[in-house]
Amino acid sequence: MDFGWNEQQEMVRDMVRSFAEDRILPGAAERDRTGAFPAGILGEMGELGLLGMMVPEEYGGAGMDVLSYLLAVEELARADASIAVTMTVTNSVCCWPILQYGTEEQKRKYLTPLASGEVLGGFMLTEPQAGSDAAALRTRFVEDGDHWVLEGSKAWITNAGVAKYFVCLATEDPALKAQGISAFILDADQPGVVVNRPEEKMGLRSSKTAMVTLEGARVPRDAMLGAQGSGFRLALATLDHSRLGIAAQAVGIAQAALEESLRYARDRQQFGRPLYRHQGIAFRLAEMDTELAAARALLWSAAWESTRPGRHSRTSARAKLHASEMCNRIVAWAVQIHGGYGFSKEYTVERLYRDARVTTVYEGTSEVQKIVISRALREVAEGL
Ligand SMILES: Cc1cc2nc3c(=O)[nH]c(=O)nc-3n(C[C@H](O)[C@H](O)[C@H](O)COP(=O)(O)OP(=O)(O)OC[C@H]3O[C@@H](n4cnc5c(N)ncnc54)[C@H](O)[C@@H]3O)c2cc1C
Structure with a gap:
């Protein structure tokens, strides 16, 4: 397992980070307030190849690997989790099963407009x-x-x-x-x-x-x-794959919450010094950093696992369970570090706190992830 990024992965991360900071982040709070759907931004994302990232070029996609995709999702979620989920759903629960299970005609007919961003x-x-x-x-x-x-x-x-x-x-x-x-x-x-x-x-x-x-x-x-009759197995295999995207979304939201907390703890003074000079806050920031790094490592190892033959239910459930629960802990701590201001829409952590909540619910709740993992453990136990 090699966590060193190759040139393509590094390029994707840099490109999506700068796109997210320039084009997505500035309007995120306003879209959160109005609920306006960012059709224009999604059009631009289509042109950048972000809506069919793992679809081969012959079907109009970007032909990238799973880690490039997860890095892109993390960067999008760091700016705006709403855009990240619109993108992950198109990539991972629509394009992915068509790519895996579709006939040649189906791939040409449906993947081409999806991957180019012409349709979602x-x-x-x-x-x-x-x-x-x-x-x-x-x-x-x-x-x-x-x-x-x-x-x-x-x-x-x-x-x-x-x-x-x-x-x-x-x-x-x-x-x-x-x-x-x-x-x-x-x-x-x-x-x-x-x-x-x-x-x-x-x-x-x-x-x-x-x-x-x-x-x-x-x-x-x-x-x-x-x-005919294979749909349920297809749905479960799709979720094994797509849960990695939700874990990346959770990592991106948590990354934003950590950065907002660091900024606030640096600038806010109480008792004559910045918050981050109080050991109680500094230790909390250290825990947030450690939890986030652990979730990211679990996610990337599950991504690596997903490129190997066979089903990956246990590894992707672990990554999604851990990242989504971690994300909810981190956003709650981020609000706490902001004190009363964390409860205000003036501060980004208020949105992050609300956006994080669903990550332990959709594409299988945390309880469902535990069912998946514990079923696999039963098999392990029987083999001991
Ligand atoms: C914003 C959002 C977007 C979504 N997008 C999609 C989408 O695009 N496509 C789609 O198909 N679905 C989508 N979903 C649905 C989502 O996947 C479901 O909400 C989720 O799977 C849980 O189902 P449920 O809401 O019916 O909860 P329930 O299944 O009714 O569960 C309620 C509670 O009971 C717990 N529970 C249930 N069974 C057990 C058990 N056996 N043991 C222990 N605890 C259990 C659950 O963990 C949960 O805490 C979306 C949901 C949301 C909120």
């Missing part, structure tokens, strides 16, 4: 009654001539209303549980896809999330992704 992507798994227990989903699909027809409700769909293509999971019969589930590439630009009012969220306020009702949504026969 998303993922429809969760339903009102099927969250952590995703195999309990009830959205049905039936055959209708040369199409599949989908009926049901999908909850909490990121990029609903702004994305065109979604990887959507549906079942031929809920009684079959996981075995009945198949994956489809759904074009949301059709009357059968009804996007409800955007959710009023605590954080990530300029990323769009909504309930989507499928009322006879039509999918061409050749837009089933993978074999």
Whole structure:
């Protein structure tokens, strides 16, 4: 395992950092206040190759490796976690499964516009009654001539209303549980896809999330992704990959919180000296720095693991669990270091505190990550 970055990884990190500081950070507080969707910035990100980072160049992508992608996500989240999630969803839960499981025609048809940023992507798994227990989903699909027809409700769909293509999971019969589930590439630009009012969220306020009702949504026969009945396995493998992106998002938010805290502790004086000269605060900053470095190391080792053959459920769950919990601890400490000012929208840590909260919830809650890890440990225990 080599954590020395190659030239490409270093170039990506520098490029995304300067883009995020120049183009994303200046408007982040205002977008958080208004909830305005940053379509223009996402257009520029498409031109920079950030919306199809791991898609090979032959399908219009940037053809980069997973660590370059994670470095880019961290830099985007350091500036604005809403933009980071819009980007990760397109890259990792839409482009990635199409790249892994799509036919040659599907890759050419769907990846090319997604990777160039011409259109955004998303993922429809969760339903009102099927969250952590995703195999309990009830959205049905039936055959209708040369199409599949989908009926049901999908909850909490990121990029609903702004994305065109979604990887959507549906079942031929809920009684079959996981075995009945198949994956489809759904074009949301059709009357059968009804996007409800955007959710009023605590954080990530300029990323769009909504309930989507499928009322006879039509999918061409050749837009089933993978074999019939393989959808649940495809969804789990997709989440194994995409959880790395959420861990990188958490690391980026925590990095911003640490930097804001250092700046504030340097400038704020109490009892005749800067806060960081009080050992209680200095030790807290040291803990934040250490926790962040540990989460980043766990993430990069999981990224390395993900390039090796086989499933990576345990390593990516560990990275996501640790990074998201660490992030929530760090943003809480950052608010504490800011005292009363940390409770004010005048200071960036207030936004970071709210944006961090969902990282322990989406793409599998912390409890679900522990289920994944403990299942793997049972196998380890049986082999001892
Ligand atoms: C902002 C946002 C964006 C999202 N984007 C998407 C998206 O693009 N696509 C998509 O498909 N989904 C998306 N989701 C949905 C997200 O993945 C789910 O919210 C998440 O998986 C949890 O499901 P739930 O909310 O139904 O909670 P539930 O599953 O009802 O869980 C409630 C609580 O019970 C706990 N719990 C549940 N089962 C167990 C158990 N067996 N043992 C111990 N504890 C348990 C959970 O950990 C949680 O604390 C998004 C959610 C949010 C908030």
